[in-house]
Amino acid sequence: MPTTSASKVLKLLQKDILLEVRQQYALYGILLYVASTIFVLYMTIGRPDAAVWNGLFWMIQLFICVNAVAKSFLQDSRGRMLYFYLIAGPVDFILSKLLYNLLLMLVMSVCSLALFALMLGYPAEKGLLFMGIVCLGGLSLSLVFTLLAAIASKAQQQAALLAILGFPLIIPQILLLVRLSRFAFGEVFREGAIWKATGLLLGLDGMIVLLSVILFPFLWKD
């Protein structure tokens, strides 16, 4: 077994990815969820204007995130958790989960962006910039929901609980992301406003990683 913390995190991450590759039904399940949600949206609304597109896009990202991240603490049984507890610390464990969910959410964000562009149109004037914002959004959403999934996994009725716990907490990030997207859609902002919003978003992300590392050890033991 690896000894340093970084190699433990990587090993745990490797395990999660390997599990995902071997049990493909879960991954395909989320991908299908993404595709069918966006398809239903297309059937009901067609090609909306930029403001509506923006709002819908981030709402769908939110639902995808809840569904993709929710299972990250459910697939490990009690016995297996005990085993991880023996070979790695809680900090290594939560870091590996954060990284894993981040990668998963990045993949899902890119997929849903492609589907949105295909079906509902792509109103972004600064196309590449918007892709960057989408990746930043995937990162922010996955970080918040990882610790919340760990909290919800301790209670009953997890899926509904995760949404109740998470939606009010994600509002500041969603608001900042919507504002950044409006910039990519060609809206003019005051000078510096965009950097301020980006900085605030990254600051929030950093704070959430820090809080996850500090708080997870208390959730870990049963």
Added chain:
Amino acid sequence: MRQQWWKIVSVMLLLYTFTAGFLTPVPHLGNLAESIRNFYFHVPMWSAMMTLLTVSVVYAVLFLYKPSSRYDIISNAFAQTGILFSLLGLITGMIWATFSWGQPWSNDPKQLGTAIGILIYLAYGVLRNSITDLDKKARVSAVYNIFAYCILIPTLYILPRMTESLHPGGLGDKGNPGLGGDNLDPIMAKVFFPAMLGWTLLGVWISTLVVRYITLKEKQLSA
């Protein structure tokens, strides 16, 4: 009696707020007119709410540091009273807004911030009720309490300053949003700061009663 003096202070301050608040002269600013007196009731609700939520999170930290059911009860009780005061603040604000902004709800960033706060702490209640094991309930809800508080602070104190707001202190408006911008009338200040303290003490008083009620109920259950 020695430990009860602050309750008397609270009552005296509130009596002073209700008499001086309605009798002293106030500046007439545009369409605010006499409704500016609501300043003595609406704003202190927020100072009371923030105090209660902060006490709640402090006891959540204390619980994680040194688990004890008493800390958990205090943390829960203060969060509950915090919701009460945020509702009171919202209602007093909506009554005020009906007269000075023309409608009770106008999607002002501060109103949205309050709505977010209420949702967060209601979710805290749901989380507590969905866990049956007492120790686990206390631990998990303490973790959520700390996490939520850390996100709530930027939501309430940074985001509203970045957008235009009907409240004072929004984007392009100097001064502290909570204290009526830069210029607090000197006579109003003499009523306003005692009112802040009075309402906050009342909030703490109610919370201590809730703590006693929960403790008694748990004693009955375990007996």
